[in-house]
Amino acid sequence: MYSRYVKTEAIVLNSVQFGEGHNIINLFTESYGKVEASAFGVRKTKSRFGSTLEPFTISHFLLYHKSEDSLFTIKDVNVHSHNNSISEDFQKFIVGNSLIEPVILFVEKGQADRNLYRLLSDALKVLNEIITNKSIYLLSMYDIKFLSIMGYSPNISMCKKCGDHLNDKESYMDHYYGFPICERCKTGSSVQIYTGTLRFIEWVDTNSIAYSKKVTMEKPTLDNIRSVIEQLYLHTFHKKPQSWKQLNSY
Numbered sequence: 001m002y003s004r005y006v007k008t009e010a011i012v013l014n015s016v017q018f019g020e021g022h023n024i025i026n027l028f029t030e031s032y033g034k035v036e037a038s039a040f041g042v043r044k045t046k047s048r049f050g051s052t053l054e055p056f057t058i059s060h061f062l063l064y065h066k067s068e069d070s071l072f073t074i075k076d077v078n079v080h081s082h083n084n085s086i087s088e089d090f091q092k093f094i095v096g097n098s099l100i101e102p103v104i105l106f107v108e109k110g111q112a113d114r115n116l117y118r119l120l121s122d123a124l125k126v127l128n129e130i131i132t133n134k135s136i137y138l139l140s141m142y143d144i145k146f147l148s149i150m151g152y153s154p155n156i157s158m159c160k161k162c163g164d165h166l167n168d169k170e171s172y173m174d175h176y177y178g179f180p181i182c183e184r185c186k187t188g189s190s191v192q193i194y195t196g197t198l199r200f201i202e203w204v205d206t207n208s209i210a211y212s213k214k215v216t217m218e219k220p221t222l223d224n225i226r227s228v229i230e231q232l233y234l235h236t237f238h239k240k241p242q243s244w245k246q247l248n249s250y
């Protein structure tokens with residue numbers, strides 16, 4: 001049912017300056033999916049919104065729109081989690097951008113998905129608290145869960161090309177066939193999947209993102225997990241998030 005005023009919890013994805021004195025805020029809402037909402041007077045020094053419309057903030061919003069297809073205006077904001085420590089730490093900031101960017105790039109506007117909403121809001125809350133050097137594990141768990149909610153959760157025991165049963169030692173993948181493929185089906189551009197990577201992917205499936213705090217692994221396994229995730233994004237969306245370019249320092 002259409003209503004001029006709507007209440008929803010939402011995550012601020014980003015904020016874009018638009019004309020004189022107002023910004024367009026890109027929100028990922030729990031009830032309505034991604035929406036754009038205008039906020040008037042946000043650039044005034046004594047804006048009534050203060051810092052509530054900064055990226056990574058999770059709040060309860062009161063939004064108004066005149067008709068069903070007109071733009072929302074932000075009427076009121078009640079902050080739930082500021083997640084301040086993400087913007088104060090450069091590495092966390094890059095990871096935070098890498099959590100948000102797939103939602104900006106790959107989620108359809110206006111398509112509500114509570115599982116996806118919970119995933120991003122939980123990930124931001126955990127990122128806010130976690131020690132910096134664990135944040136790359138959090139991102140990797142997030143990416144695997146994000147791909148799975150978006151419809152990519154492969155059967156890791158069967159070759160996608162020929163259907164043969166796979167054992168851990170001979171798994172490969174590429175952005176064309178996806179994941180996993182067997183030794184006989186691999187091509188020159190295929191990436192080998194380590195046993196540790198397969199175990200991590202299985203483990204992520206049944207564990208909450210808060211467990212990223214407890215993850216430890218060797219650098220080669222982490223590098224392999226990141227390259228498998230990269231191939232999965234390329235396979236599924238033909239594109240990968242730009243924020244990853246700055247992740248190199250992990």
Ligand SMILES: [Zn+2]
Binds near residue numbers: 160161162181184
């Ligand atoms: Zn095969």
